[in-house]
Amino acid sequence: MDLNALKDAVINGDLKGCTILTEVAIQAGHPPEKIMNEALVPGMDVVGEKFRCNEVYVPEVLVAARAMKKSLAMLKPLLIQTGAKPVGVAVAGTVKGDLHDIGKNLVCMMWEGAGFEVVDLGVDVSPDKFVQGVKDTGAQIVGISTLLTTTMLNMRGVIQALERAQLREKVKVLVGGAPVTQTFATEIGADGYGESAAVAVEKAKELLGIA
Amino acid sequence: MPRVRRHLIACEVFRDEFEAVSPPGLARTYLPQGLHRTPGKMPAAIQGALNGVGPEVETVLLGYGLCSNGVVGVAARSARLVLPRIHDCIALLLGSRDRYEAEVAACPGTYYITPGWACYGTTSLSCYKNEYLPKYGEETARYIAGELLKNYSRVALIAHGGGDMEAARAHAAEMAEVFGLAYAEIPGSLDYVRRLVQGPWDGQDFVVVEPGSAISPTPFLTLHTIALP
Numbered sequence: 001m002d003l004n005a006l007k008d009a010v011i012n013g014d015l016k017g018c019t020i021l022t023e024v025a026i027q028a029g030h031p032p033e034k035i036m037n038e039a040l041v042p043g044m045d046v047v048g049e050k051f052r053c054n055e056v057y058v059p060e061v062l063v064a065a066r067a068m069k070k071s072l073a074m075l076k077p078l079l080i081q082t083g084a085k086p087v088g089v090a091v092a093g094t095v096k097g098d099l100h101d102i103g104k105n106l107v108c109m110m111w112e113g114a115g116f117e118v119v120d121l122g123v124d125v126s127p128d129k130f131v132q133g134v135k136d137t138g139a140q141i142v143g144i145s146t147l148l149t150t151t152m153l154n155m156r157g158v159i160q161a162l163e164r165a166q167l168r169e170k171v172k173v174l175v176g177g178a179p180v181t182q183t184f185a186t187e188i189g190a191d192g193y194g195e196s197a198a199v200a201v202e203k204a205k206e207l208l209g210i211a
Numbered sequence: 212m213p214r215v216r217r218h219l220i221a222c223e224v225f226r227d228e229f230e231a232v233s234p235p236g237l238a239r240t241y242l243p244q245g246l247h248r249t250p251g252k253m254p255a256a257i258q259g260a261l262n263g264v265g266p267e268v269e270t271v272l273l274g275y276g277l278c279s280n281g282v283v284g285v286a287a288r289s290a291r292l293v294l295p296r297i298h299d300c301i302a303l304l305l306g307s308r309d310r311y312e313a314e315v316a317a318c319p320g321t322y323y324i325t326p327g328w329a330c331y332g333t334t335s336l337s338c339y340k341n342e343y344l345p346k347y348g349e350e351t352a353r354y355i356a357g358e359l360l361k362n363y364s365r366v367a368l369i370a371h372g373g374g375d376m377e378a379a380r381a382h383a384a385e386m387a388e389v390f391g392l393a394y395a396e397i398p399g400s401l402d403y404v405r406r407l408v409q410g411p412w413d414g415q416d417f418v419v420v421e422p423g424s425a426i427s428p429t430p431f432l433t434l435h436t437i438a439l440p
Contacts (some may be wrong), residue, residue, distance in 0.1 A: 015351075054249050059343060059355045066354060099320055099362035123362055124319070149277050149431065150298045178250060179280050 003030065003039040005107040006071070010043030013063030015070055022071040032075040032083060033115065040068050041113040045198040048106070052196050058102060065106055072112060086117035088208050091133040092143035093121030094159065097151040104145035104179055106197040114201045116141070127154075127161030134167050139205050144190075146177040155180075172207040176200060216267070218290075220260045221274025222246070224327040225404065227374035229274060232405040238268075242330035246281060247299070253281030261287050272407055276300055277431040286425040286428065295407055296418045296430060303407075304369050306400025308416075308434070314397065320364040322392070325399065326374025329382040335359055336386035356390060366392050371399030 006025055009017035025035050037174030047064040050056040090111050094104050101123045108118045121133045134142060142162070146152045155175050162168040175185050176194040185193035191207055217237055221229055224244040225346040233239060240260050243378035246253040257275065264271055264287070271290045275282050276297035285292070295303050301323050302311035314321060328334055335356055343352035370376060380396075403416070412419055418430045 013351075054252065057248075058359070059338075059347075062355050062358050063347065063351060097319075101362065102358065147277060147279075148298065149428070153432065 001033065006035070006039035007046075010040055010068045010071070011046050011062060013035075014065050015063075015067045018067040018071045019074070022074045026074070032078040032082065035075060036072070036115070037114050038141030040071050041201070043111065044068050044106075044110055044113065048196045048198045053072055061106065064101065065109060068113065069109060072109065084115070085105075087115040087210050088141060088204070089117045089119070089137050089139045090141035090143060090204065091119045091121055091130065091137055091139040092145065093130060093133070094123040095144055095146045095151050095154045096124055096126050097154055098146045098148050099123045100147035100177075101145075103147065103197070104143070105201040107143055107145065107176065107194065107200045108203050110197045111141075111143075111204060114174065114205065116204065127158045130158045131161050131165045131167060134171055135165075140171055140208055142171050142173045143200065143204075144173065145173045146175075146180065149179045150181050152177070152184065155190070159189050168199065172204070174200060174203055174207070216269045217272060218264045218268045218270075219272045219274060219408065220257065220264075220302065221272075224325070225303070226331060227325075227327050228304070228371070228373045228401055228404045229408065231373045232401055232408050234408070237408065238264075240264075244328070247278045247387045248350075250279040250281040253278065254284045257282060261285065261290075264290065274303075274404075274407070276303065277428060280428055282426045283428050284425050286420070287422055289422050291422055292418075292420040292426065292427070293410075294413050294418050294420075295403060295406065296414075296416055296434060298345050298431060298434075301402050303367075304371065304399050305397075306371075306402045310400070314367070318365055320362050320368075322360070322363045322366045322386070323369055324366060324379060324383045324386070325369045326376055326379040326425070329379040330375060334382065334386060336382065336389060339389070360390050360392070363392060366394050367395045369399035370396050371401050373401065421440075 006021040009021055029056050047061055051061050092104055092108050108120050111118045119137050144155050144158050159173055172191040173188045174192045174194055182193045192203040194203050219237055219239045221241055222244055223241040226241050226251050242256055244382055246256055266289055268290050271287055271292050273294035276299050297303055302308045304325055305311050339352055339356045343355050366387040368379055384394055420426050
């Protein structure tokens with residue numbers, strides 16, 4: 001069975017199509033990792049790239065994300081059965097003072113699709129909560145998101161809190177969100193910047209040395 | 212003919228506000244609301260309008276804040292640029308940054324509406340009715356609006372005495388009802404808008420960029436930002 005149809009269903013945000021085609025792919029004997037890596041993640045990559053180029057907007061991204069999430073939920077029990085180990089553990093949250101979470105949710109989903117165990121800390125997350133999240137999960141990746149220029153400087157506070165808790169050396173910090181740039185990421189001492197959810201996946205893998 | 216010395220370029224969402232306070236001699240250009248949604252394209256749109264301003268103009272007033280860095284890089288050849296030292300337009304409509312910060316502290320999940328948005332702009336309600344419903348049908352349209360609004364708890368109509376308040380009130384109240392949000396009317400003020408048009412422009416509340424220089428995010432980012440506990 002060709003996985004391209006499932007990839008297209010993700011791109012088109014076709015919830016029903018994703019449900020049916022995921023089932024078909026499972027029945028056809030495709031391993032769940034393969035379905036994720038060859039249909040779901042590349043499908044969402046296409047949507048993310050179109051979004052970056054202003055070819056599609058937030059509603060299309062949300063609808064595609066819902067479709068992908070449905071497929072992921074169907075694959076998850078199979079992954080647990082096969083005893084597949086996560087490639088890494090990541091925590092993610094929207095920074096203190098900001099309630100926007102569409103971008104952060106997308107990154108969480110893409111990380112999950114790429115095989116990470118992801119703990120979503122939610123929105124308006126204080127530096128202490130990020131620190132606690134790392135302690136509770138043993139995460140190697142910390143993702144910090146913001147949409148607002150008013151709150152982007154609070155990202156630095158998270159990095160400083162990780163330093164104070166002596167966790168900074170144990171984690172890689174990735175930042176992203178509309179007003180964030182590579183220059184800003186470097187300035188606040190982040191390890192990486194993802195200009196899209198797809199790049200966030202590449203960066204996370206690269207920082208952990210996963211091919 | 213008196214020499215035209217000032218020219219206003221503003222987001223259309225402020226049309227009512229600027230029309231209420233502008234002297235008759237002030238040339239005015241309004242650009243479509245919603246440019247901030249694609250901040251990468253926004254500087255070019257503003258620059259385009261700026262390039263159309265004649266060489267006799269000494270000062271261009273910009274009715275924009277930092278707007279997700281959507282003004283960064285904009286520069287005028289021979290005119291000075293003046294813009295309010297704000298991150299987004301809510302502070303301008305409420306009359307000051309302090310008022311905005313007080314509202315954020317009181318209810319962070321607030322969706323602000325003014326007559327300008329209801330008349331010239333798009334809101335989650337107008338998008339829901341005019342785009343999502345026809346394109347996706349009710350279930351998916353609801354899902355999209357739900358995702359966009361899930362962290363909001365109230366719709367606040369800013370009342371500053373300008374614009375078509377009746378239409379705006381009806382729009383805001385309908386939005387609150389359709390999406391199950393609280394509804395409030397909060398006082399706005401034309402003071403900040405008036406100060407932009409009339410000057411003087413102090414460095415605390417305004418950013419002044421000399422001819423030939425580009426707008427930088429620094430003066431906005433060095434403002435008091437939402438404090439950490």
